[in-house]
Amino acid sequence: MEALKISPGFEKIMPQEYLDLVEDGPYGRGLTVKDLGTFKELIEEHPLCAGCGLGLSIRLILASLPNPENTVIVGTTGCNSILMPQVAIHNVHALFGNQNAVASGLKRALRIRYPNTHKDVVVIAGDGAVVDIGLAPTMHSWFRREQFTTIMLDNEGYSNTGGQESGMTRQGVVVNMAPVGKKFPKIPLHEVAKVAGCAYVATATPARARRLGQMARRAILVAREIGPTYVQIFCPCSTNYKFPPAETLTRAKETEITEYMIPEAKELIERIEKGPKSRGGEE
């Protein structure tokens, strides 16, 4: 937490936004989605489209980090990558698809350097990055039981590159590069995650904000103690699916909310959530 303070003499010249983050940011306060509106958020403005499901989902994830003061995000190319540089915690732009490989090295390095502090590594990446170009490193990080959380922002296509089909696009949908409709079903990565070694797997929607926040938080806490975790968030894309931005949340409800955890994860979550309010982090 020492790193978050302003060096003496710099108080007057730092931008107001920075002062706000230091004085009223979420660092070290154990805030959650229900506290939104009462503190200076890690993300304030962003360049994503009106009605973007990603922008809202990322806002909810950031508000749910158990210890933002000790969290590093690994992102990758995609719509989210034009938002990430504006997030007020350290974040890495990996190349396209290698986010879980970068996160594997980063998490292990932080464990070497800070053996007594939980430094959470959270991958936030789009569906194409996770399930298509990055499937090998994603699954291999799970097979290796790497202790970080992977969050897929599923907008059912490559939105940033102009609305092409991805593995998460639904069968039959006509989009770019699927000119006569996608030929195969949405890849059930949340099912794959279970057999690949994830200790906690959830499918969420920003339409259920507190539930999404709870799932992101649980995933991060389980990753600290037990093993890899995966959260898949349905984030409809009004730009490429061509529906009015106001319909995003209505459409976001059209997904199944599921939660899976291995017995050790269940035990851990129960212990943390029933116990005295704890921020975790420093041991």
Place this chain on the structure above:
Amino acid sequence: MPERKVVSPEYMFFEAPREKKYLIGNEAVAEAVKRANVDMVIVYPITPQSEATHIVGDIYAQGYVKDYYRGEDEFNVMSAIAGAAMGGVRVFTATSGPGTLRAFEMFPAWAGERLPIVCAFMTRGVNAPLSIQPDTIEIGWLADTGMLIFHAEDPQDFFDMTLQAYVIAEQPDVHLPVGVCVDGFFVTHTREIVELTPEDEMLPPYDPRISPVVTMDMETVPVRHMKDPFVMKSNYISYNAHASWQQEVRAAAERARKYITRYMGSPVEVLYPEAEVLFMASGTAAAQARVAMERMRAEGIDVGLVKIKVIRPFPEKEIAKLAEGPEIIIIPEHNITGWLAREIKSRVNNNSKIYGGPRVFGGMTMPPEVIVEETKRVLVDG
């Protein structure tokens, strides 16, 4: 593992006692990793590199290295190594030929991210047709990634350059990745006398606080990187940000020159610089050229040798000056593209006296007599 003590780079390189061992190149580089105080190693198998990182795995098991794993492929290994370096630890990895190409997207990213990664490249031919044999073609491609590139001649060079690479890479005003290249099989699998520093002496640990870019550990101020990301903008400021960053990477490589001189002596080694015929070569081509030079001198032909140890930053001033004297410059290489000849020809005023060859590739050896015959032919035919 013996109790180890930290020694300064200057002591290790110039003063420490040396013990002679009979090692192949792959053993020599592992001995360097043992003394380099490396935190983490991530690897993927490929011939002729694998044996080196098997041995590094053994020294991890003995406690010399803190973490080690086999990744899923070279691209993801180089990605994970980048993640580890961003997290502030000292890393090592290695690959060869096709693995280098598989991983290639990461090399300019390492340089652009200013990560002081040391990667050994045990060079090998690339497909197709299938080859696992020695060939240095990949060095020519690596030369334009922004990395520093060293080229070792023998197992001794491989040991020394790997240790020197860490010290040069981690200077705050450099802070760039270094590729330590060595000819596959000819060096990796060839046994020679190597003079090693004591096993219980290691380099000082890496200190991520000296990095010119932010270490991804949330230990420094969490200010937003930027309020208006450049990537999606089409304007002069965004282009200029990218352009100036690339220039700074190249400038950092320029700043490495003084450390190369300090820790490696010189980027080139010269024998008989006043000779009428100069061989200019790197790696085992330099070793073969040395033998060819000795044979020709015994016959009374005035031949000298310039061994080029550093390919990036290229020692252009040294080469341009050395090229003034001789009547003919011969550049033997272990690849078909002739990247070293191209490099030298572009740095020398009167380059019509440069003969790019002989070249062998596809795994063939370069016997000294090939260099001798080719040189005599050039001397007669011009």
